[in-house]
Amino acid sequence: xxxxxxxxxxxxxxxxxxxxxxxxxxxxxxxxxxxxxxxxxxxxxxxxxxxxxxxxxxxxxxxxxxxxxxxxxxxxxxxxxxxxxxxxxxxxxxxxxxxxxxxxxxxxxxxxxxxxxxxxxxxxxxxxxxxxxxxxxxxxxxxxxxxxxxxxxxxxxxxxxxxxxxxxxxxxxxxxxxxxxxxxxxxxxxxxxxxxxxxxxxxxxxxxxxxxxxxxxxxxxxxxxxxxxxxxxxxxxxxxxxxxxxxxxxxxxxxxxxxxxxxxxxxxxxxxxxxxxxxxxxxxxxxxxxxxxxxxxxxxxxxxxxxxxxxxxxxxxxxxxxxxxxxxxxxxxxxxxxxxxxxxxxxxxxxxxxxxxxxxxxxxxxxxxxxxxxxxxxxxxxxxxxxxxxxxxxxxxxxxxxxxxxxxxxxxxxxxxxxxxxxxxxxxxxxxxxxx
Numbered sequence: 001x002x003x004x005x006x007x008x009x010x011x012x013x014x015x016x017x018x019x020x021x022x023x024x025x026x027x028x029x030x031x032x033x034x035x036x037x038x039x040x041x042x043x044x045x046x047x048x049x050x051x052x053x054x055x056x057x058x059x060x061x062x063x064x065x066x067x068x069x070x071x072x073x074x075x076x077x078x079x080x081x082x083x084x085x086x087x088x089x090x091x092x093x094x095x096x097x098x099x100x101x102x103x104x105x106x107x108x109x110x111x112x113x114x115x116x117x118x119x120x121x122x123x124x125x126x127x128x129x130x131x132x133x134x135x136x137x138x139x140x141x142x143x144x145x146x147x148x149x150x151x152x153x154x155x156x157x158x159x160x161x162x163x164x165x166x167x168x169x170x171x172x173x174x175x176x177x178x179x180x181x182x183x184x185x186x187x188x189x190x191x192x193x194x195x196x197x198x199x200x201x202x203x204x205x206x207x208x209x210x211x212x213x214x215x216x217x218x219x220x221x222x223x224x225x226x227x228x229x230x231x232x233x234x235x236x237x238x239x240x241x242x243x244x245x246x247x248x249x250x251x252x253x254x255x256x257x258x259x260x261x262x263x264x265x266x267x268x269x270x271x272x273x274x275x276x277x278x279x280x281x282x283x284x285x286x287x288x289x290x291x292x293x294x295x296x297x298x299x300x301x302x303x304x305x306x307x308x309x310x311x312x313x314x315x316x317x318x319x320x321x322x323x324x325x326x327x328x329x330x331x332x333x334x335x336x337x338x339x340x341x342x343x344x345x346x347x348x349x350x351x352x353x354x355x356x357x358x359x360x361x362x363x364x365x366x367x368x369x370x371x372x373x374x375x376x377x378x379x380x381x382x383x384x385x386x387x388x389x390x391x392x393x394x395x396x397x398x399x400x401x402x403x404x405x406x407x408x409x410x411x412x413x414x415x416x417x418x419x420x421x422x423x424x425x426x427x428x429x430x431x432x433x434x435x436x
Contacts, residue, residue, distance in 0.1 A: 006066025135210020
């Protein structure tokens with residue numbers, strides 16, 4: 001009997017049009033590996049059902065005969081099949097409370113869970129992700145939000161020409177629009193009231209690289225983080241945008257006076273360090289967060305820091321925080337809820353500790369869309385599918401009745417198995433304390 005993979009329709013959000021496997025790679029699995037693919041019908045999937053039929057897939061509502069089922073976002077508990085193997089972004093590895101019932105259901109139904117987020121190499125680097133496209137879409141949307149905020153303040157600016165990423169037909173069209181804004185800045189300059197415009201990036205991984213691809217379409221000059229304060233006070237250069245990339249050594253410092261920063265020590269013992277990012281915050285116009293946060297690490301931006309910044313008599317430079325990583329009350333403590341592309345931003349008022357939708361009010365505009373790659377569904381899906389497909393022959397044909405240690409799977413996939421035969425695997429047993 002040929003192996004069979006099922007792909008469920010995405011139903012968490014009307015904006016979610018991505019797929020884990022594109023038609024071209026469905027054909028490759030069928031022709032090169034004798035693996036069939038069934039898909040639930042979908043009216044919103046970026047690639048239509050007919051494209052999958054043409055690639056040799058079967059469109060079928062009932063996927064119960066597919067013992068490996070893939071998706072993108074979380075799967076509702078009631079749709080889980082007993083003993084099946086599931087691959088998707090589970091968002092459970094931090095013990096996220098809202099997904100613990102789903103994890104409990106996977107355990108109860110003796111399923112296998114392969115969490116894409118944990119498909120990593122020996123150095124812990126993620127191999128299957130949408131991070132690059134999150135950065136691309138997030139940077140376009142951050143610049144769009146800046147344009148709207150400045151317009152509300154009565155400041156004419158070239159960023160008002162931009163639309164949200166999803167309003168462009170392709171990534172190429174979005175990039176062309178940002179390039180036009182860049183040419184206008186180079187030729188006409190920026191308003192004096194927002195000069196110099198400094199954009200700070202936290203992080204330097206795949207999310208940052210996507211965001212950097214967009215900001216590089218503007219006339220950009222990179223500066224060192226330690227140059228930010230002096231530039232903000234002295235520069236009046238209007239024909240460019242400045243960017244600073246903040247690494248760990250720029251954002252935290254040892255608690256003990258006289259101790260030197262050491263990256264490995266920080267990663268092993270983050271409790272020995274505290275944030276020093278507040279010193280940079282008053283000088284940034286934009287902050288783009290590209291860092292995945294864990295509770296053991298100091299926050300990048302705290303509510304207290306924003307309260308002190310916006311409680312001063314001067315209008316702060318900071319207009320927008322593009323929180324691409326979007327961890328609730330995480331690195332950006334003011335990210336208190338996720339948004340979607342239809343209503344992507346809110347203003348966090350640090351004086352009253354409340355939010356208001358849109359760009360009006362006291363405080364920074366927060367972009368907190370947690371499905372940013374869905375704004376580039378075709379390109380993002382093709383990139384993801386290309387990274388995932390090489391693991392699928394092994395995933396589709398593995399004997400999951402075997403003991404966990406004896407599974408015939410690549411180590412990259414083995415690391416990503418959170419649940420096996422209804423039990424938490426050794427690397428994820430800590431999640432038991434978070435279960436309901």
